[in-house]
Amino acid sequence: MIIGFIGTGVMGSRMAKRLLEHGYDVHVYNRTKEKVRALVEQGANVEESISSLARNCDIICTCLSMPEDVLEVYGGINGIIENARPGTVCIDLTTVGANTSKILFEKTADRDIAYLDAPVSGGPEGAEAGTLTIMVGGEREIFEKISPLLRVLGGTVEYLGSSGSGSIAKLINQYLVAVHSLAVSEAMVTGAAFGLDSEQLYNILKVSYGDSRILRRHMEQYVLDRNFQPGGAVKYVLKDVRLANQLLQEAGMNNFTGQLAEQAFSVATENGLSDSDMSAVIQPMEEQCGVLVRKKR
Incomplete structure (x- = not known):
């Protein structure tokens, strides 16, 4: 069985x-060749194009950035x-909207190719540790097979x-990530603005009902x-909470906290923080209030 992997960034790699460590024959493709170098050194076979990978692999995993990349x-x-053999199983690990997953499910089915939407949560550390x-959607028989x-x-x-x-399940998770x-x-x-020591406040919150994994992270x-x-x-x-907010609207809600979260992440992006960690959403608020949340020097 040959496994193809397209998209070897932070998570995919x-x-x-x-x-590879579990003995699978893995073929990899990434537009940026440098991102497959380490995997090739670990035993992966590099493919020069998506089409060649699709033709050569039995199972194809994709882990990409945006819905448009997936499409x-x-x-x-x-x-x-266009290039995968009939009977190929595709597993999309990207966070996309449900409509994108359904479109690809139908298009692959027309070519006798199986497709599962299987977005992941857990960050680089979870990917490293397995x-x-x-969260998987698609045909149960295919899920059980792979x-x-x-x-x-x-x-x-x-x-x-x-x-x-x-x-859908992944976007609900991402909704909570953004809101939290x-x-x-x-x-x-707010604590810093009123003169509280940030580290002390955090230590109190993490043993109180205000605790959360996002707070700790x-x-x-x-x-x-x-x-x-x-x-x-x-x-x-920002991409994920926008997609999640569409779900809430489709569910019938008009006003919800995700709208404020989307606005906050949009402001962070406008402030040049697009490529910073999601926790950097705090920085425009710090600037607005004239404080820094940090350890004592």
Whole structure:
């Protein structure tokens, strides 16, 4: 069985590495050749194009940045759908809207190609350790067929239903990530504005009902040390919360906190923080209030 992997950035490279470590024959493609160098050194075979990878592989994993990237990689004239063999299984690990997943499910089915939407949560550290949460939509029979592969990548692998179900669950998760990031930022900036020691305030909150994984992640790994090298970048959370907000509107809601979160991440992007870690959403608020949330020097 040959596994193809398209998109070997921060997350994809770590997932492809785990597949190699577990004995899979992995073929990789990335537009930026430098991003496959380490994987080739670890035993991966590099493909020169998406079309050649599609023709040569039995299972194709994609881990890309944006929905438009996914549509191009699958649907372009040199893409997966035009070149994969009948019976190929495609697993899209990207966070996209449910409509994108459903469109690709239908297009692949027309060519006798299987497609699962299987977005992941857990960040680079989860990809490294194989502890990702993987949320899967599509045909159950296909899920059961390839679940051993997914369990190499994830500690929690859940089948949620028909095509698009995995994407919906992931966007709900990302909605909470964005909203919690906004709430954490507002709370910590307010504390600093009133003269509270940021580290002391954080230590109180993390043992109180205000605790959350996002509070701990942002404060311990990024904000208090003023280190905003991305684990998950602002631009991706902005993309995700926009897609998630569309879900809430489709569900019938008019006013919801995700709208404020989208606005906050949009402001961060406008302030040049697009490629910074998502925790950098706090910086425009700090500037507005004239404070910094940080450890004492």
